[in-house]
Amino acid sequence: MIKHPLLGMNHVTAMASSPQTIFDLMSKTLGLHLIKKTVNQDAIDTYHLYFTDDTGTAGTDMTFFTFPNQLPGIRGTNMISRVSFRVPNDAALDFWEDRLNDRGIEHDPAESQFGSRHLNFRDEDGQEYQLLSDENNQGVAGGTPWRHSDVPADMAIVGLGPVTVTVADQEHMHFVVTDLMGYRQLAADGNFTLYETGEGGHGAQLIVEHRDDLPLAVEGFGQIHHAAFNTEDRETLQFWIDRISDYRLPQSGFVERYYFQSEYFRAAPQILFEIATAGPGFLQDETYDEAGIHLELPPFLEAQRASIEAGLTPIDTSWRGR
Template sequence: MQTISGLHHVTAISGPAQQNLDFYAGILGMRLVKKSVNQDDPGTYHLFYADAAGHPGTDLTFFPWSHMAPSRAGHGLATEVQLTVPTGSLDYWGERLTRYGVKVGGVETRFGDRVLPAVDPHGLQVALVESADPTTRGFEPWAHSPVPVERQVRGLHGARTWQHDKAPTAWFLTNVFGFTERGTEGGWTRYVIGDGGPGRVLDVRETPDERRGAWGTGSIHHLAWRVTDEAHELIVRKAVEEVGLRPTPVIDRFWFKSVYFKEPGGVLFELATDGPGFAVDEDAGHLGETLVLPPWLEGQRAAIERAVPALTYPPQV
């Protein structure tokens, strides 16, 4: 059976959109490749940060729902997003993040990788993971990033989740999604696609004594997994359905096709196709510069533009 090939994107919930943009584009130096709206709640932005080309697997996205309460830690949620940075760059990143007042932890070693944990302005746990450039996805450096090319974020590395009971999720990951168990360390079990590495890592921790987590600002909303095209997506969707889960029909997100479902432990997963991609409606050299709406929302443009706040791209810092 065709299985997923790794992470497509991770979507999280933030506070005010301008603060989110200042951090991810201004401090982390990622490119805003799409400025759109939540298609189910068009009165709020959906902001997409990635490499210069918006390759699948490099994309971290946000719903700025600043009216929400902070998230509640607990099982059934993804608890951390991991971003790949080049080998030998953590000293640079530690100094840069500290200079801008970002809360950072000490450098850790996780399953042989050097990792710098940090917290974004709205409470999201973000870990920078040193790794050689990935071979499983493309990467195009952003020429206008405030971060030098040799230090730039390469894309998604992986994620972490808490589970009340690890066994059902482990069974699903290995028998439906094609993960293999890499090992256990410090209470975390690592699952990998293929040989692992950037974009193909999921860490799971069993937390039977924790309450169920709740979405809020600073939480991950869902993890999206890569499928090649809609035919591949339907194959994986069928496999998900056959094990008793309840995937949605295919939903056209315009830049990719999506299927959503909750894995056995309650974390919201998405299947997302690699194409058509972010350049389908914008020139590749001007991604993210204007508010882009899918065709079915164009008739509401005036009302949407009144509802969302103006954004100012952060200066080179």
């Protein structure tokens, strides 16, 4: 038994071509709270936008980098291919299908997998998303819908569900997910295998898709950069740093992100995972009412504010639905 099991999803970070377009989708359409408008700490000419539940609960974060001059990604195998958002029940999927139709967002018909209904859709960059019904779900609790969204609370997104990881080498990925990360295999459906950790449920699940018949994916906008898994604090993070080091996978070691601490590791070719702490959180340097409106920088970047702001394309993130 692993001493400090992973708790489930922490956040997922994707790449977008336009910061304004992704804000409009995530906040104006999906009803998520832009709780932090900041920059990629490793590439400060790039926005890092954090969309969450009302208060920035770990496990509800969908975040985006907007690298200048990046080319579109090419889908294939060896990529994190889809992220899912949890909604309260099957009836909510009907609401979301109508809303996506009204906004002209491309989507597939609702269907079922692993006993839960879902609705797949994609954005203008071709990034793949899923709305996943929690009707038959138990386990890790969801968050609280953003109070300023125009999405009714009983239909709103409450957090992240499983990501889907598409790989050519299923045996290797199974070993990493189960032996290293401590997930347990729950079910299989064709090329897809469902895994779960901790308290279980959609917020603690991961799906691996085996596809050795596709060319390798090429990274670019419209793709997921990395998926992050939740751990409690600095102490438990150090446990995972040591554990991953023992497995000799390529890794970053400890990284201070100010809003959380983390470690990155290469789970498989082209598959970047992160272990991230649940805190200290996003409201330590600004008030709830101002969150996401102004560019915030961690203290170690504040001295570079003028040059950072000069290099970024301004975006209007002041919208509130109600």
